[in-house]
Amino acid sequence: MDAARDLFDQFVDQGLSLLNRWVAEGVREDLHLDFKRKAHPREVRLSDEDRKNYSKALSGFANSDSGIIIWGIGAPGSGNSERTKHPIHYVRGFAEYLDSYISRLVSPSVEGAENLVIFEDERRDLGYVVSYIPKSSRAPHRAESEGLKHYYMRYGESFKIAEHFELEFIFGKRNIPEIGVFWGVEVEHVEADTSNGNHYDCLLRIGVTNQGKAIAKYVCLRMRYDSISFYQVDQDLKSDLIHYSRPHKASRENFYSITARALQGMVIYPGDYTNFFSFRFSCTDKDLMNQNMPIFESYYDLFGEDYQGKTKEAFVVQGKKITEKLRKRIDQI
Known part of the structure; x- marks a missing residue:
């Protein structure tokens, strides 16, 4: 971030x-x-x-x-x-x-x-x-x-x-990779005509982008997140190219830690990105109209080959930003 x-x-x-x-x-x-x-x-x-x-x-x-x-x-x-x-x-x-x-x-x-x-x-x-x-x-x-x-x-x-x-x-x-953490949102399912308008099941995606001039290899992203947050980590993530650890308690109260390690063969090309984690949440048209999306707060460690790693970096996404991006996604449906 x-x-x-x-x-x-x-x-x-x-x-x-x-x-x-x-x-x-x-x-x-x-x-x-x-x-x-x-x-x-x-x-x-x-x-x-x-x-x-x-x-x-x-x-x-x-x-x-x-x-x-x-x-x-x-x-x-x-x-x-x-x-x-x-x-x-x-x-x-x-x-x-x-x-x-x-x-x-x-x-x-x-x-x-x-x-x-x-x-x-x-x-x-x-x-x-x-x-x-x-x-x-x-x-x-x-x-x-x-x-x-x-x-x-x-x-x-x-x-x-x-x-x-x-x-x-x-x-x-x-001529080395320059990797960083990014976020995005997706709409998985829409249930129409509820009392508060349409109901949306959504994903907050957290991934790694490469803005450098070399291929990024052996990327490792560790997230520490609030376990009682509005946004709940998807623990069923599976990939042939990424190894996921089990979530475990972090030092901060209510926070858990989960690690994703890129396996051999998984690379991020310059100007490209890869999603690593998903956090599930739901909302309605009324929530979006009132800009009621909560803030997303977390911390991360990021490592990779030929990259000067980062540790304990705050990663915060304002609720207003999530609302704006989600509205654009819904308009495309």
Whole structure:
């Protein structure tokens, strides 16, 4: 799961209310979050300082694990929880300038970067910009702003120039698999004309995708899930190419763990995916109309040949997202 994408999507859904809450709570900068004040908030163009900040972020987040910058918020310094609002004038134009600089401030260009305007006062064109920068399979990316010309990485709450051994590793990753966890929904059965509209038996699919440039082999995905959740794991999964363990209790209360290991001969090609787990659930038209789908919360470990594994990663799917995707599936029936 892309942690920065999840944060960005929360801002798409909640906008200024989420930003105000973060400022009030003093949310800290971290591996995926950076706050930046615009150098001259009453000028639409990017200053030299703005270009350098954006260039470092494009390089650092793309070379690391993705991230977002929130422009127009002050973060006084490390260890300080105070957050201050400094809204940007002509904020639409500022976001357009950020879009235009994506391909000019980093080399190679970062694919999938986005900029979202959050208005403090839309009539006055006053507000903030949230910049999303994905982790890149084309890394390493070099900052190209004048005076930089370095490769950056994200360490904690700051960007630093990458060490030589890190660049060796990143260059070496160009021809290795880049696997990640994804989700989808399917409708298995429809019962028409119940008191709450149609009744749907559904599956929440959890799988592994490969966005790298090499074949992924010997993939292992371990999920830890809430056994009393609305979404119940399908324990009857069988495959000639995947070995499934029996579910067993995990350390967290009510959570169980289940492991799926790819057997010899099961591979995931670049740009392809494979489903590993299914979680069963049911809903009605009334549930979908009221957006009553619960959140799906879990944790995972992910391993594979020539892949730097991940452990204890949170995997959360918002109920609203499940509802939206399920509606699209139903429309196709």
